[in-house]
Amino acid sequence: MTQRSGTSGQQVAQEIVVIRAALKAQGYSTRKQPKQPIWTIQIKPNQCYQLTFQSVPDRVWVLHPFEQTPTYQHLSNVIQDALASYSTFTEASPMTYADRLSPWCIIRALPNLQRLTVARFRRRSDAEAHLKTLRRMVPSTIYEIIFDPALIRRDDAQRINE
Numbered sequence: 001m002t003q004r005s006g007t008s009g010q011q012v013a014q015e016i017v018v019i020r021a022a023l024k025a026q027g028y029s030t031r032k033q034p035k036q037p038i039w040t041i042q043i044k045p046n047q048c049y050q051l052t053f054q055s056v057p058d059r060v061w062v063l064h065p066f067e068q069t070p071t072y073q074h075l076s077n078v079i080q081d082a083l084a085s086y087s088t089f090t091e092a093s094p095m096t097y098a099d100r101l102s103p104w105c106i107i108r109a110l111p112n113l114q115r116l117t118v119a120r121f122r123r124r125s126d127a128e129a130h131l132k133t134l135r136r137m138v139p140s141t142i143y144e145i146i147f148d149p150a151l152i153r154r155d156d157a158q159r160i161n162e
Contacts, residue, residue, distance in 0.1 A: 012037065012053055015083060019051070019061070022082035028075070043071060051079065059118075060138070077111075084110050106131055109142040118143065 016039065020030050023041060030051075031040045037053040041063075049072070050064045061083065063076055102120035104127040110116055118134070121127040127145045134143050 015061070016053075018082045018085070019079055022078050023075075026074075026078055041075065047071075049075060060141075080111055084112065084114050103148050105146050105148050106134065107144050107146055109144070120148075 020039070023030055029042045031042070032038070033040065033050075039051045041049045041051055043049065052062050052064065054060055054062055061079060063072065063079065066072070102122050104121040104124050106118045106121075106127055107115040108118050119127070119130055121130065124145065124147075131143055131145055134141075
């Protein structure tokens with residue numbers, strides 16, 4: 001995943017603030033479980049879902065139990081939209097030196113033609129091996145390998161064009 005401002009713990013805290021605000025705007029209440037990265041989303045007095053943060057293998061938020069119901073789909077869309085708006089806001093930071101050393105990226109497809117960088121690699125073969133593992137561990141998510149074109153500096157591009 002692309003490094004953003006702050007540490008990983010700070011980033012998770014910022015993401016849950018955004019998610020909780022989006023859920024509250026939709027009329028849902030949330031409650032944090034003690035000493036665990038789990039939040040309970042209350043739907044009705046006898047119906048609730050749990051939102052968990054899983055740092056391995058690719059830092060994702062997961063909604064449990066998985067169901068094919070309109071309520072589950074609505075909650076999932078609210079959470080994805082909140083994270084997508086947060087990631088587009090925070091992804092505007094410039095690339096770091098470490099990012100420039102690792103041009104091969106595994107990206108995760110998000111709604112509305114957005115993407116999230118999951119990992120960066122120096123060699124394509126390393127990215128392909130990691131992608132195989134990701135696809136085996138999380139088969140329902142779409143991942144792709146790209147070469148990040150933002151790495152070509154302007155003076156290098158001018159030399160190529162000459």
